[in-house]
Amino acid sequence: MSLLRVLLDRIAADGPMSVAEYMATCLLHPEHGYYTTRDPFGTKGDFVTAPEISQMFGELLGLCLAQAWMDQGSPSLFCLAELGPGRGTLMADVLRATSRVPGFVEAAQIVLVEVSPMLREAQAQALAPHQPRWIETTDDLPDLPLFAVANEFFDALPIRQFLRSSTGWRERLVGERDGQLTFGLGAEVPQSALEHRLSDTSEGDMVEIAASAPVVVETIARKIANHGGAALVVDYGDWRSLGDTFQAMRGHEYTDPLANPGQADLTSHVDFEPLAETARTAGAAHSRLTPQGVFLERLGITERARQLAAGLEGKRLDELIQAHRRLTHPDDMGQLFKVLGLFPASANPPPGLEP
Secondary structure: OOHHHHHHHHHHHHOOEEHHHHHHHHHHOOOOOHHHHOOOEOOOOOEOOHHHHOHHHHHHHHHHHHHHHHHOOOOOOEEEEEEOOOOOHHHHHHHHHHOOOOOHHHHEEEEEEOOOHHHHHHHHHHOHHHOOEEEOOHHHOOOOOEEEEEEOOHHHOOOEEEEEOOOOEEEEEEEEEOOEEEEEEEEEOOOHHHHHHOOOOOOOOEEEEOOHHHHHHHHHHHHHHHHOEEEEEEEEEEOOOOOOOOEEEEOOEEEOOOOOOOOOEEEOOEEHHHHHHHHHHOOEEEOOOEEHHHHHHHHOHHHHHHHHHOOOOHHHHHHHHHHHHHHHOOOOHHHHEEEEEEEEOOOOOOOOOOO
């Protein structure tokens, strides 16, 4: 049975589903889910993330966390965690770069938050010398100082979408028409979680809520507040969501999110405001939301690119120049992607970020 058939049968039995339920099913269905059945990364997959573009990204994030570790007294045992580690490329680059920081790798207990069996296999190969431990949720993070990175993790968390009506909100739902999936709207229902958005939206505006995102951040922030550490959240989005950002990527091209369920990556832009507010409520501090390009330049990516360029020529040099541009230029990832840092209220923010 195809995933489309699974979804249509569920709609026939239970009625239209939320966008969040549709996303979760498409991405994580045990037999047909996008993340449970394939490796989506790289040129042979459906999209390329920053760690796949250049080693510079992971190296600089690793050294950023290592400096935060030293600033907090170099704890002799800590958790080095990644949420949604992909193939393990980012963590491998982090560990290689920080191997020159005395005591850092030796003190690190490496934990990967990953639900995909296929991706866990790839991570195991990439990180074999370091003996990582896998968990499915942040609830299982150890009670240790936590130094964590989440790159393009929150954009894949399921969202609900609400359309502003004349007096309230109507939820966007996924239903069926003529044997195909289609969008529709539910009845107007009060939404207490959106009361604060009545002042900055108008009739016809769409707002998105990722209910699980603050839950994840609360766990991380409490670990950091209670035990020390720092977290880097890197993703595309902005401080406060507005508009329909639900999108699908297949074969490096955008496609209809309702077409080919389970065969395309489904994401949305991250709403950073509730993440920052949740962290503060949980007892941690947060940095200003900083464009990725600005963050990487502050960490010295241009100087690192010059080092790597020494001795290169032709195609390899062109690829390095292009990678630097993709990661930093405002017309590429430099402005669309943002960085939010979490850290103890008594500590300084990680390097490259301002309070």
